[in-house]
Amino acid sequence: xxxxxxxxxxxxxxxxxxxxxxxxxxxxxxxxxxxxxxxxxxxxxxxxxxxxxxxxxxxxxxxxxxxxxxxxxxxxxxxxxxxxxxxxxxxxxxxxxxxxxxxxxxxxxxxxxxxxxxxxxxxxxxxxxxxxxxxxxxxxxxxxxxxxxxxxxxxxxxxxxxxxxxxxxxxxxxxxxxxxxxxxxxxxxxxxxxxxxxxxxxxxxxxxxxxxxxxxxxxxxxxxxxxxxxxxxxxxxxxxxxxxxxxxxxxxxxxxxxxxxxxxxxxxxxxxxxxxxxxxxxxxxxxxxxxxxxx
Numbered sequence: 001x002x003x004x005x006x007x008x009x010x011x012x013x014x015x016x017x018x019x020x021x022x023x024x025x026x027x028x029x030x031x032x033x034x035x036x037x038x039x040x041x042x043x044x045x046x047x048x049x050x051x052x053x054x055x056x057x058x059x060x061x062x063x064x065x066x067x068x069x070x071x072x073x074x075x076x077x078x079x080x081x082x083x084x085x086x087x088x089x090x091x092x093x094x095x096x097x098x099x100x101x102x103x104x105x106x107x108x109x110x111x112x113x114x115x116x117x118x119x120x121x122x123x124x125x126x127x128x129x130x131x132x133x134x135x136x137x138x139x140x141x142x143x144x145x146x147x148x149x150x151x152x153x154x155x156x157x158x159x160x161x162x163x164x165x166x167x168x169x170x171x172x173x174x175x176x177x178x179x180x181x182x183x184x185x186x187x188x189x190x191x192x193x194x195x196x197x198x199x200x201x202x203x204x205x206x207x208x209x210x211x212x213x214x215x216x217x218x219x220x221x222x223x224x225x226x227x228x229x230x231x232x233x234x235x236x237x238x239x240x241x242x243x244x245x246x247x248x249x250x251x252x253x254x255x256x257x258x259x260x261x262x263x264x265x266x267x268x269x270x271x272x273x274x275x276x277x278x279x280x281x282x283x284x285x286x287x288x289x290x291x292x293x294x295x
Contacts, residue, residue: 005055005085005232006212011224014184015192018052019176019212019219020234025051025087026162026173028236032275035094037164038111039074043091044162045108045140046079048175050089051234053119053144054081063122070138072113073098078272085234088273106164112138117147141175148179155180157192161202172206176219191222238274245269245278246288254292261285 005020026044029035035043046066054064060083068077075092101107115135122128131151136142141160148156160175178196180189196219199205205215217225249257249267260267267280280288 003234004212005052005234006216007055007228007232008216008220008225009228010188010220011226012183012188014181014188015178015220015223016181017176017178017216017220017225018055019174019216020048020052021172021174021206021212022048022051022234023170023172023174023206025234025236027170029089030168030170032236033090033094035091035168036097037168038096038098038106038108039091039094040164040168040170041106041162042068042074042108042112042140043077043079043089043094044170044173045160045175046077047087047089047236048160048162048173049140049144049158049177050079050081051085051087051232052175052177054083054087055085055232055234057083057121057123059083059124061124065118065120065122067118067120068112068115068135068138068140068143069118070113070115070135072111072115072138074111074113077112080273085232086237086239087234088236088238090272108140109138112140114138117143119147119151144177148177155184155189157196159196159199159202161206163203163207172203174202174206174212174215176202176215178219188223192220195219195221238271238276240271240274240276242278245271249280249285249288250292254289257285257289257292261289 003022003024009016030040050066062083064081066079073096077091079089081087118132120130133147136146141158144158148154157178162173163171165171265282269278
Protein backbone atom coordinates (compact mmCIF):
# COMPACT_ATOMS: atom_id res chain seq x y z
CA UNK A 1 0.00 0.00 0.00
CA UNK A 2 1.38 3.41 -1.00
CA UNK A 3 2.38 5.88 1.67
CA UNK A 4 0.03 8.82 2.13
CA UNK A 5 -0.06 12.34 3.54
CA UNK A 6 -3.57 13.58 4.29
CA UNK A 7 -4.40 17.22 5.07
CA UNK A 8 -7.39 18.55 6.95
CA UNK A 9 -8.76 21.85 8.23
CA UNK A 10 -11.55 22.56 10.66
CA UNK A 11 -14.76 24.22 9.52
CA UNK A 12 -13.84 27.36 11.46
CA UNK A 13 -10.31 27.45 10.07
CA UNK A 14 -8.93 27.29 13.60
CA UNK A 15 -6.92 24.11 13.23
CA UNK A 16 -5.09 22.33 10.45
CA UNK A 17 -3.54 18.91 10.49
CA UNK A 18 -1.21 16.80 8.38
CA UNK A 19 -1.26 13.04 8.92
CA UNK A 20 1.25 10.73 7.26
CA UNK A 21 1.80 7.04 6.85
CA UNK A 22 5.42 6.60 5.73
CA UNK A 23 6.07 2.89 6.21
CA UNK A 24 7.43 2.24 2.71
CA UNK A 25 9.47 5.45 2.73
CA UNK A 26 11.18 4.59 6.01
CA UNK A 27 11.56 0.96 4.96
CA UNK A 28 13.40 2.09 1.83
CA UNK A 29 15.72 4.31 3.88
CA UNK A 30 16.52 1.39 6.18
CA UNK A 31 17.31 -0.85 3.24
CA UNK A 32 19.58 1.72 1.59
CA UNK A 33 21.54 2.72 4.70
CA UNK A 34 21.32 -0.65 6.50
CA UNK A 35 20.55 1.17 9.72
CA UNK A 36 20.35 -0.51 13.11
CA UNK A 37 16.97 -0.10 14.87
CA UNK A 38 17.75 3.06 16.84
CA UNK A 39 19.06 4.84 13.72
CA UNK A 40 16.08 3.54 11.74
CA UNK A 41 13.73 5.09 14.30
CA UNK A 42 15.54 8.43 14.46
CA UNK A 43 15.96 8.83 10.71
CA UNK A 44 12.45 7.50 10.06
CA UNK A 45 10.91 10.07 12.38
CA UNK A 46 12.83 12.90 10.72
CA UNK A 47 11.90 11.63 7.24
CA UNK A 48 8.23 11.58 8.27
CA UNK A 49 8.41 15.12 9.68
CA UNK A 50 10.25 16.29 6.56
CA UNK A 51 7.64 14.78 4.26
CA UNK A 52 4.81 16.57 6.09
CA UNK A 53 6.69 19.88 6.29
CA UNK A 54 7.48 19.60 2.59
CA UNK A 55 3.77 19.12 1.97
CA UNK A 56 3.15 22.46 3.69
CA UNK A 57 5.09 24.25 0.95
CA UNK A 58 3.22 25.45 -2.12
CA UNK A 59 5.75 26.06 -4.89
CA UNK A 60 6.61 23.29 -7.32
CA UNK A 61 10.33 23.92 -6.85
CA UNK A 62 10.28 24.61 -3.10
CA UNK A 63 12.81 22.62 -1.06
CA UNK A 64 13.19 21.93 2.64
CA UNK A 65 16.21 20.67 4.60
CA UNK A 66 16.08 19.45 8.20
CA UNK A 67 19.39 19.00 10.01
CA UNK A 68 19.65 17.49 13.48
CA UNK A 69 23.11 17.96 14.95
CA UNK A 70 23.36 16.28 18.36
CA UNK A 71 26.29 15.18 20.48
CA UNK A 72 24.99 11.60 20.73
CA UNK A 73 26.49 8.59 18.94
CA UNK A 74 24.23 8.92 15.87
CA UNK A 75 25.99 12.12 14.81
CA UNK A 76 24.12 14.27 12.29
CA UNK A 77 20.79 13.45 10.65
CA UNK A 78 19.96 15.21 7.38
CA UNK A 79 16.63 15.08 5.55
CA UNK A 80 15.55 16.98 2.45
CA UNK A 81 12.08 17.09 0.95
CA UNK A 82 9.98 18.94 -1.58
CA UNK A 83 6.35 19.88 -2.09
CA UNK A 84 5.68 16.75 -4.18
CA UNK A 85 6.37 14.30 -1.36
CA UNK A 86 9.86 13.30 -2.43
CA UNK A 87 12.11 12.85 0.58
CA UNK A 88 15.60 11.52 1.28
CA UNK A 89 17.99 11.48 4.20
CA UNK A 90 20.93 9.93 5.97
CA UNK A 91 22.48 9.55 9.40
CA UNK A 92 26.20 9.84 10.07
CA UNK A 93 26.48 6.67 12.16
CA UNK A 94 23.79 4.15 11.14
CA UNK A 95 25.13 1.24 13.22
CA UNK A 96 24.57 2.60 16.74
CA UNK A 97 23.33 0.30 19.50
CA UNK A 98 22.09 1.50 22.91
CA UNK A 99 20.06 -0.11 25.71
CA UNK A 100 16.31 0.50 25.45
CA UNK A 101 14.89 2.98 27.93
CA UNK A 102 11.89 0.68 28.45
CA UNK A 103 10.87 -2.71 27.03
CA UNK A 104 10.26 -2.22 23.33
CA UNK A 105 11.08 1.51 23.47
CA UNK A 106 14.23 2.64 21.71
CA UNK A 107 16.19 5.43 23.39
CA UNK A 108 16.31 7.79 20.43
CA UNK A 109 16.86 10.82 22.65
CA UNK A 110 20.10 9.41 24.05
CA UNK A 111 21.27 8.38 20.59
CA UNK A 112 20.68 11.91 19.25
CA UNK A 113 21.85 13.78 22.35
CA UNK A 114 21.88 17.51 22.91
CA UNK A 115 22.33 19.94 20.05
CA UNK A 116 20.34 21.85 17.46
CA UNK A 117 17.63 21.46 14.85
CA UNK A 118 18.17 23.56 11.73
CA UNK A 119 15.46 24.16 9.14
CA UNK A 120 16.24 25.65 5.72
CA UNK A 121 13.40 26.47 3.31
CA UNK A 122 14.34 27.33 -0.27
CA UNK A 123 11.27 29.02 -1.70
CA UNK A 124 12.95 30.39 -4.80
CA UNK A 125 13.76 33.72 -3.21
CA UNK A 126 17.20 35.36 -3.25
CA UNK A 127 18.09 33.83 0.09
CA UNK A 128 16.59 30.67 1.63
CA UNK A 129 14.74 31.05 4.93
CA UNK A 130 16.66 29.40 7.75
CA UNK A 131 16.11 28.95 11.47
CA UNK A 132 17.83 27.03 14.24
CA UNK A 133 16.50 25.91 17.61
CA UNK A 134 17.95 23.89 20.46
CA UNK A 135 16.89 20.26 20.68
CA UNK A 136 14.35 19.73 23.45
CA UNK A 137 14.72 15.99 23.86
CA UNK A 138 16.33 14.53 20.77
CA UNK A 139 13.20 12.42 20.28
CA UNK A 140 12.48 14.44 17.09
CA UNK A 141 8.70 15.01 17.55
CA UNK A 142 9.16 17.32 20.55
CA UNK A 143 11.94 19.10 18.70
CA UNK A 144 9.73 19.74 15.66
CA UNK A 145 6.99 21.04 17.99
CA UNK A 146 9.49 23.41 19.61
CA UNK A 147 10.69 24.65 16.23
CA UNK A 148 7.19 25.65 15.13
CA UNK A 149 6.50 27.39 18.43
CA UNK A 150 9.76 29.35 18.66
CA UNK A 151 10.70 30.01 15.02
CA UNK A 152 7.33 30.28 13.30
CA UNK A 153 5.20 31.25 16.33
CA UNK A 154 2.66 28.57 15.43
CA UNK A 155 1.37 26.51 18.40
CA UNK A 156 1.71 22.92 17.22
CA UNK A 157 1.69 19.31 18.32
CA UNK A 158 3.75 16.69 16.55
CA UNK A 159 3.70 12.92 16.94
CA UNK A 160 6.10 10.62 15.08
CA UNK A 161 6.67 6.90 15.29
CA UNK A 162 8.61 4.05 13.70
CA UNK A 163 7.99 0.45 14.74
CA UNK A 164 11.00 -1.79 14.15
CA UNK A 165 10.75 -5.58 14.14
CA UNK A 166 13.18 -7.87 15.97
CA UNK A 167 15.03 -8.51 12.70
CA UNK A 168 15.56 -4.76 12.18
CA UNK A 169 12.94 -4.35 9.46
CA UNK A 170 10.32 -1.59 9.53
CA UNK A 171 6.81 -2.73 10.49
CA UNK A 172 5.17 0.69 10.22
CA UNK A 173 5.89 4.40 10.41
CA UNK A 174 3.91 7.62 10.44
CA UNK A 175 2.97 10.74 12.33
CA UNK A 176 0.98 13.95 12.42
CA UNK A 177 1.53 17.68 12.78
CA UNK A 178 -1.40 19.57 14.25
CA UNK A 179 -1.39 23.38 14.27
CA UNK A 180 -3.53 26.08 15.85
CA UNK A 181 -4.30 28.88 13.43
CA UNK A 182 -5.17 32.47 14.45
CA UNK A 183 -8.91 31.63 14.36
CA UNK A 184 -8.49 28.97 17.07
CA UNK A 185 -10.07 29.58 20.48
CA UNK A 186 -8.89 28.60 23.94
CA UNK A 187 -11.64 25.97 23.98
CA UNK A 188 -10.22 24.48 20.75
CA UNK A 189 -6.78 24.21 22.33
CA UNK A 190 -8.15 22.53 25.47
CA UNK A 191 -10.17 19.96 23.52
CA UNK A 192 -7.22 19.11 21.28
CA UNK A 193 -4.94 18.72 24.28
CA UNK A 194 -7.40 16.28 25.83
CA UNK A 195 -7.62 14.32 22.57
CA UNK A 196 -3.85 14.05 22.29
CA UNK A 197 -3.41 13.00 25.93
CA UNK A 198 -5.55 9.91 25.45
CA UNK A 199 -4.11 9.08 22.04
CA UNK A 200 -2.04 5.87 21.85
CA UNK A 201 1.30 5.94 19.98
CA UNK A 202 1.09 6.37 16.22
CA UNK A 203 2.68 2.97 15.69
CA UNK A 204 -0.07 1.37 17.80
CA UNK A 205 -2.77 3.01 15.69
CA UNK A 206 -1.08 1.86 12.49
CA UNK A 207 -0.64 -1.66 13.88
CA UNK A 208 -4.39 -1.71 14.55
CA UNK A 209 -4.98 -0.99 10.86
CA UNK A 210 -5.95 2.66 11.29
CA UNK A 211 -5.63 4.74 8.12
CA UNK A 212 -4.39 8.35 8.00
CA UNK A 213 -8.04 9.41 7.76
CA UNK A 214 -8.90 7.39 10.88
CA UNK A 215 -6.01 8.99 12.75
CA UNK A 216 -6.98 12.48 11.59
CA UNK A 217 -10.54 12.05 12.83
CA UNK A 218 -9.34 10.58 16.15
CA UNK A 219 -6.95 13.45 16.84
CA UNK A 220 -9.59 16.06 15.91
CA UNK A 221 -12.56 14.36 17.57
CA UNK A 222 -15.21 16.96 18.41
CA UNK A 223 -14.41 19.18 15.40
CA UNK A 224 -16.05 19.46 12.00
CA UNK A 225 -13.19 18.64 9.65
CA UNK A 226 -12.73 19.06 5.91
CA UNK A 227 -10.16 16.84 4.22
CA UNK A 228 -8.35 17.86 1.06
CA UNK A 229 -8.93 15.44 -1.79
CA UNK A 230 -5.47 15.79 -3.36
CA UNK A 231 -3.51 13.42 -1.13
CA UNK A 232 0.28 13.45 -1.39
CA UNK A 233 2.10 10.14 -1.91
CA UNK A 234 5.46 10.47 -0.17
CA UNK A 235 8.36 8.48 -1.58
CA UNK A 236 12.03 8.04 -0.76
CA UNK A 237 13.65 9.40 -3.90
CA UNK A 238 17.21 10.57 -4.46
CA UNK A 239 17.72 12.94 -7.39
CA UNK A 240 21.49 12.66 -7.59
CA UNK A 241 23.00 12.49 -11.09
CA UNK A 242 26.48 12.21 -12.57
CA UNK A 243 26.14 15.81 -13.75
CA UNK A 244 25.58 17.00 -10.19
CA UNK A 245 28.60 15.06 -8.99
CA UNK A 246 30.62 16.67 -11.77
CA UNK A 247 29.48 20.07 -10.52
CA UNK A 248 30.62 19.15 -7.01
CA UNK A 249 34.05 18.12 -8.31
CA UNK A 250 34.32 21.36 -10.28
CA UNK A 251 33.42 23.17 -7.08
CA UNK A 252 36.64 21.89 -5.51
CA UNK A 253 38.57 24.44 -7.53
CA UNK A 254 41.66 24.08 -9.72
CA UNK A 255 44.22 23.37 -7.00
CA UNK A 256 42.28 20.68 -5.18
CA UNK A 257 41.15 18.98 -8.39
CA UNK A 258 44.74 19.00 -9.72
CA UNK A 259 45.95 17.46 -6.47
CA UNK A 260 43.26 14.74 -6.70
CA UNK A 261 44.39 13.89 -10.23
CA UNK A 262 48.10 13.83 -9.38
CA UNK A 263 47.79 11.96 -6.09
CA UNK A 264 45.01 9.45 -6.82
CA UNK A 265 44.50 9.48 -10.56
CA UNK A 266 40.81 8.67 -10.15
CA UNK A 267 37.81 9.40 -7.93
CA UNK A 268 35.00 7.37 -6.43
CA UNK A 269 32.13 9.48 -5.14
CA UNK A 270 29.33 7.93 -3.08
CA UNK A 271 26.01 9.73 -2.68
CA UNK A 272 25.23 9.98 1.03
CA UNK A 273 21.49 9.79 0.39
CA UNK A 274 21.26 6.67 -1.78
CA UNK A 275 24.74 5.06 -1.62
CA UNK A 276 25.03 5.20 -5.41
CA UNK A 277 28.68 5.18 -6.50
CA UNK A 278 30.03 7.38 -9.29
CA UNK A 279 33.45 6.48 -10.69
CA UNK A 280 35.71 8.97 -12.48
CA UNK A 281 38.80 7.88 -14.36
CA UNK A 282 41.92 10.03 -14.72
CA UNK A 283 40.70 11.01 -18.18
CA UNK A 284 37.33 12.10 -16.73
CA UNK A 285 39.05 14.24 -14.12
CA UNK A 286 41.45 15.76 -16.67
CA UNK A 287 38.43 16.74 -18.76
CA UNK A 288 36.85 18.46 -15.75
CA UNK A 289 40.14 20.20 -14.99
CA UNK A 290 40.33 21.44 -18.57
CA UNK A 291 36.86 22.95 -18.18
CA UNK A 292 38.07 24.86 -15.12
CA UNK A 293 41.20 26.18 -16.80
CA UNK A 294 39.21 27.49 -19.76
CA UNK A 295 37.22 29.80 -17.51
